Amino acid sequence: MERIRISTLAKSLGTSTTTVYKHMKRLETRISAHVTKEGGVTFITTEGAGILKASIQATTVNPPPAIAFPVSVPMPAPVDLAPVVNRLELMERALYVMVEEIKGLKQENAALRLRLEPPPLPPEFNKPPEPVQVWKPERKADPLEGAGILTRAWAHLVHPEKLRRHTEN
16 A cells, blocks of 8 residues: 655645645545554555545636637838937947047046145144143242241231231221
């Protein structure tokens, strides 16, 4: 008893595996003894394949073969291409003239750019700037410099600069 894979059967019948499985579902009672599953693959015996084939062919509508009628193909009329060729030659010459004109404009543009560029800077401008000295006020001498310890203590306690402010009034 030879077994056939369902996918192989579908290819030989020219249908999809879905179609084969739908017909198997309809004919379940008739072909259940012919169907086996192994490792996720469904197999069917040759007898079951014959039953399925008959069922699929009975429900499938095959269009009638197309009838080929001989069709005469008219020969194209000869076309005079001389005007088209002449026009293409004129366009080609015009393009060459435009290319030469563009080359001249590019040279003129380069010359004008050279005239408009600023002159080179003298070397003094390329040197880094010299550092500037920041102004600092002169430091006033400490009035208590060289004074004794008692004079310093008296100045610290009395604050004579504060007393001067009150006497100016």
